[in-house]
Amino acid sequence: MEALLAKGELSVVGRIREASNAVLLCTVTHEGVSAEAVYKPVKGERPLWDFPDGNLARREVAAYLVSEATGWGLVPATVLRDGPYGEGMVQQWIEAADEDDPDSGLPRLLALVDGEEAGEGWKPVAFADVGEGRTALLVHADDPRLRRLSVLDAVINNGDRKGGHLLPAPDGRLYGIDHGVSFHTEDKLRTLLWGWAGEPLTDEARGVLTELTGRLAEGAPLATRLAELITAVELAAVRERVARLLRTGIHPQPSGQWPSIPWPPV
Structure with missing residues (x-):
């Protein structure tokens, strides 16, 4: 999927109006294979006073890379590339299943x-x-998929985990989207997934975080790629958050210094 997103021809189908920044629904085609994708050009981003460095698109790609490094696959395939309106992130479109449909077989989140x-x-x-x-x-829901996502959010310091950013797929997988306001050096974790706050991390999570420590080491392929997308101090902060999670052994708790739930929450 990454190769298709990176090399395919992007054709804009329309704009997703609900988004606060420019979000374009596209088709991407390469060597006879087509798929739907979301294209967010940097030119369509509104400046954020508390994120003066970099851009939303690069942080979205960084979140995908970290997600892939965990092995949990919680973020749809995402690449940085040129498109019809310049550089932007292109992400695999996920057609979310209706969790409220009694025939979907999906638990409500x-x-x-x-x-x-x-x-x-x-x-x-x-x-x-x-x-x-x-x-x-x-x-x-007390769901292991959500619990993994809460750990990923703690690692990337996600400042905007709304309910609408959770996409349960028909195959049972769960995806998180919209990670543009992540990776800040200050604690800005805002999420609806506080249910495990203060509880011990699972053995699985501790193992993943231990593995992630090596992948984030200076000179490792993941660290090298992240260094192209976020600043050096932001990358250092990622390493420190992973180390803190392993040191404390618990899910983070609201700091009280920043609103802990995004607005609007859905």
Whole structure:
């Protein structure tokens, strides 16, 4: 898929209007093979005061590379290339399954429940205002796919893990998208996946993080590629976050110095 995205001819089909930056739905074709893709040109990005270096497109590609290094495959294939409107990131389009469809066979990932108990199979996140003076408890599924994604978000310091950035695929895989506001050197983790905060990391996660430490070492192929996409201090911060996760052995908790849940949350 990476080769198709990198070498294929991009044809713009239309614009995804809900996005705050320019997001274009495209077809990409190479040697008789076609697929749908998302193209986000750098020229269509709105400047962010707290991310003065680099651009969203390069951070999106960096998130994909880190995801691939974990072996979890949580981010759709993503490349950096020229397109009809200049350099940008091109990402495999994922047609999300409808988790609310009873025939989909997929567990729901997010829900609002009355009362103060999450219930079996759910992890509490926070209370949400649902209007008319009422609140409901926001919960997410106690799902290993989400738990892996929460670890990836902690590594890349994802500042925008909304519900709408979770894409359950018909084959049962779960993807996360929109990682442009990641890799900051300061703690900016904002996510709906706080359900495991303070709990011990799984053995699987500790093993993945240990392996990732070697892949991030100076001169390693992953570190070399990331150095082309994010700054040296941002890369150093990635190494420190991985080391901290291994040192503490627990999922991170909200710092209290930054809003812990993105807005809007979906």
